[in-house]
Amino acid sequence: MSKLAIHIENISKVYRIDATTGGAVARTLQDDLVNLARKPLRRGAATTRKQEIWALKDVSFDIAEGEVIGLIGRNGAGKSTLLKVLSRITEPSAGHIDLYGRVGALLEVGTGFHTELTGRENIYLSGAILGMRKSEIDRKFDQIVEFSGVEAYIDTPVKRYSSGMGVRLAFAVAAHLDPEILLVDEVLAVGDAAFQKKSLGKMSEVAESGRTVVFVSHNMGAIKNLCTRAVLLEGGQAVADGDVDSVVQQYLVNASEKGEWHTNIAERSDRKGNGAIRFTGFELRSPQGDLVDAAVSGEPVDFVLHYQRSEVDIQNITILLWLRDAFTKGMLRLGTDLTGQDFSVLPEKGELICHVPRFPLRAGRYYLDFGADIGTVKADRLIRAVTLDVIDGDYYGSGKIPTHSNDGDVLCEHSWNLGANG
Amino acid sequence: MTKTLESGIHIRIQRTKGWAGLRLRELWAYRDLFWILAWRDVKLRYKQTALGVTWVILQPILTSGIFAVIFGVLAKLPSDDSPYLLFAFAGTLPWTLFAQSLQRAGSSLVSGRELISKVYFPRLVLPIASSFSVLVDFFVGLATLGVLLLIYQTPFTWNLLALPGLVLVNLLISVGVSFWISAFSVHYRDFIYALPFLVQAWMYASPVAYSSSIVPEQWKALYALNPMVGVIEGFRWALLGQGEFSWLSFAVSLSVSIVIFISGAMVFRRIERGFADVI
Numbered sequence: 001m002s003k004l005a006i007h008i009e010n011i012s013k014v015y016r017i018d019a020t021t022g023g024a025v026a027r028t029l030q031d032d033l034v035n036l037a038r039k040p041l042r043r044g045a046a047t048t049r050k051q052e053i054w055a056l057k058d059v060s061f062d063i064a065e066g067e068v069i070g071l072i073g074r075n076g077a078g079k080s081t082l083l084k085v086l087s088r089i090t091e092p093s094a095g096h097i098d099l100y101g102r103v104g105a106l107l108e109v110g111t112g113f114h115t116e117l118t119g120r121e122n123i124y125l126s127g128a129i130l131g132m133r134k135s136e137i138d139r140k141f142d143q144i145v146e147f148s149g150v151e152a153y154i155d156t157p158v159k160r161y162s163s164g165m166g167v168r169l170a171f172a173v174a175a176h177l178d179p180e181i182l183l184v185d186e187v188l189a190v191g192d193a194a195f196q197k198k199s200l201g202k203m204s205e206v207a208e209s210g211r212t213v214v215f216v217s218h219n220m221g222a223i224k225n226l227c228t229r230a231v232l233l234e235g236g237q238a239v240a241d242g243d244v245d246s247v248v249q250q251y252l253v254n255a256s257e258k259g260e261w262h263t264n265i266a267e268r269s270d271r272k273g274n275g276a277i278r279f280t281g282f283e284l285r286s287p288q289g290d291l292v293d294a295a296v297s298g299e300p301v302d303f304v305l306h307y308q309r310s311e312v313d314i315q316n317i318t319i320l321l322w323l324r325d326a327f328t329k330g331m332l333r334l335g336t337d338l339t340g341q342d343f344s345v346l347p348e349k350g351e352l353i354c355h356v357p358r359f360p361l362r363a364g365r366y367y368l369d370f371g372a373d374i375g376t377v378k379a380d381r382l383i384r385a386v387t388l389d390v391i392d393g394d395y396y397g398s399g400k401i402p403t404h405s406n407d408g409d410v411l412c413e414h415s416w417n418l419g420a421n422g
Numbered sequence: 423m424t425k426t427l428e429s430g431i432h433i434r435i436q437r438t439k440g441w442a443g444l445r446l447r448e449l450w451a452y453r454d455l456f457w458i459l460a461w462r463d464v465k466l467r468y469k470q471t472a473l474g475v476t477w478v479i480l481q482p483i484l485t486s487g488i489f490a491v492i493f494g495v496l497a498k499l500p501s502d503d504s505p506y507l508l509f510a511f512a513g514t515l516p517w518t519l520f521a522q523s524l525q526r527a528g529s530s531l532v533s534g535r536e537l538i539s540k541v542y543f544p545r546l547v548l549p550i551a552s553s554f555s556v557l558v559d560f561f562v563g564l565a566t567l568g569v570l571l572l573i574y575q576t577p578f579t580w581n582l583l584a585l586p587g588l589v590l591v592n593l594l595i596s597v598g599v600s601f602w603i604s605a606f607s608v609h610y611r612d613f614i615y616a617l618p619f620l621v622q623a624w625m626y627a628s629p630v631a632y633s634s635s636i637v638p639e640q641w642k643a644l645y646a647l648n649p650m651v652g653v654i655e656g657f658r659w660a661l662l663g664q665g666e667f668s669w670l671s672f673a674v675s676l677s678v679s680i681v682i683f684i685s686g687a688m689v690f691r692r693i694e695r696g697f698a699d700v701i
Contacts (some may be wrong), residue, residue: 029606029610029612032610089541089542092436092437096435097434097435098432098435099432099434100431101431102431108540111536112541114466116466117462117465121462124458125458125459128452128454128458131452131542134457180431
């Protein structure tokens with residue numbers, strides 16, 4: 001038995017949400033003063049309308065030194081909260097954790113970067129924020145610059161960098177933190193494919209050097225590649241813990257039984273159509289073929305529909321996918337009729353893949369409806385077949401995305417020019 | 423590269439109940455961070471304004487000039503045998519360090535929101551760094567005053583040797599009050615609006631624009647509880663050679679500021695637990 005790196009015992013985290021506003025509780029001095037003045041007039045009538053949300057509930061497990069462990073689960077299952085507790089950004093409400101070794105957390109690339117400052121200045125700033133001493137940064141400075149590949153621009157303000165350069169520099173600093181325990185949250189969702197590959201490579205290097213890594217990702221392929229063990233969180237609780245293949249498998253199956261993720265599509269009876277073609281399953285994949293449980297804005301994604309065909313001779317098949325928001329408003333309609341494709345010769349069963357090169361919706365939860373038509377006759381219709389979670393990504397390659405809730409849900413490629421007419 | 427995994431570090435994470443320790447050792451381990459953050463603030467401030475240093479020199483001169491005209495020329499208040507401009511300048515200097523620290527500390531946590539929700543570091547670093555970043559302006563102001571003293575041919579005295587000690591106490595009060603202000607500004611979002619009034623009221627309760635000799639005798643004891651009183655008087659004594667150095671008023675200032683500093687740090691540490699959840 002190797003030595004213990006992290007011991008997590010009965011960790012719980014509760015958030016108080018104001019039921020009236022639906023947001024976290026932000027107090028004002030005015031409210032508290034008014035309440036204080038009113039207090040004597042109020043007799044025991046509790047006017048607090050605060051709701052408690054348990055982001056984590058009684059989570060316990062141990063991580064041995066040198067283990068590379070993946071935390072998986074749906075959005076809101078508590079993965080990020082656990083990571084925030086582990087990295088001491090927020091305190092647990094109950095329970096305790098023992099960490100043996102220096103901890104480095106990589107919850108977001110480029111934390112603390114300031115665009116007015118030069119690359120050199122940002123290395124010091126970001127390094128110090130991540131917990132390095134100045135002397136340590138001095139020592140590693142050349143390595144960091146070399147890894148980032150931005151030597152030529154090191155004394156240029158970061159605002160003149162391309163977003164790729166900024167991300168590379170930020171990751172380079174973090175990668176040289178040399179912690180004994182590394183906590184990583186979905187860093188790979190940003191940057192281009194080449195950068196993702198490089199950062200994955202650096203992480204497996206860290207893992208192979210015998211350090212402990214806790215890794216959160218929606219990319220099951222990356223989890224399977226990097227980790228040897230996985231813990232599945234659901235509703236704030238650890239529901240499975242074991243070798244990575246079986247836990248990932250359990251996660252995907254589990255979710256489908258719960259009717260949340262991969263609805264057990266084959267068995268749904270609330271469908272319409274004559275059944276000449278029936279949908280039997282669904283997967284979300286990265287173009288590399290890895291299973292993912294969320295789409296990322298601006299990144300490619302494949303919607304994979306499993307089907308079965310019962311009639312032999314069918315013509316004019318149309319396959320349709322609708323993406324709707326929580327209020328069933330249609331956000332997108334994807335269809336073979338729109339792309340002008342015709343799959344008249346379908347094998348008896350198989351998968352139909354709809355490839356979206358740059359996913360155009362903002363982060364949120366959406367629902368998919370499936371449809372198959374033969375000519376004008378409905379063969380299969382499934383309403384709310386699956387839930388689709390979308391997470392923020394660098395759609396514009398500028399590192400910027402709309403942030404306001406009223407900014408619309410759709411992202412669209414665009415550019416600005418100065419017109420020739422005065 | 424050889425890596426030793428035997429750093430021997432053990433960290434226990436659990437909910438802190440009641441008043442927490444200040445964890446000064448950890449703060450010390452992060453000392454480079456507050457220098458780097460302070461240096462960043464200074465750098466950005468001077469980069470973004472075209473006038474840069476000029477502003478830092480002009481501001482206290484203009485403020486002292488206004489005080490000299492209103493309180494010296496129009497209201498004919500005493501300036502204890504110094505030109506009113508110098509008299510006001512010597513008061514404005516420590517006061518500006520204090521007031522600017524408060525203002526920056528008030529927004530330091532809210533503007534450092536991204537950091538607080540993404541990285542762990544002792545949160546006390548932020549208000550400390552914002553006070554330190556004001557120090558550069560302070561020294562530019564001090565140099566300006568030195569030039570003014572030469573122009574007015576005011577002799578330098580051995581009293582100047584007390585200046586480093588006075589600056590330290592000044593800084594101690596500034597950082598201490600900043601702890602209170604920054605903790606409250608995160609806890610209460612509207613506190614930031616009350617801050618300018620607080621700073622203004624405090625200024626009139628300190629001998630910045632006027633001499634403490636005009637304060638009625640029966641109020642003197644209460645007045646001296648304001649730690650800035652001892653500091654400002656000390657500055658005038660050190661720089662202008664005015665009056666006698668009052669050990670009593672200095673001791674009061676020092677004790678009150680130590681109390682404010684420690685209590686501020688304790689309150690900050692108590693409120694800080696919820697920062698990442700609220701901010």
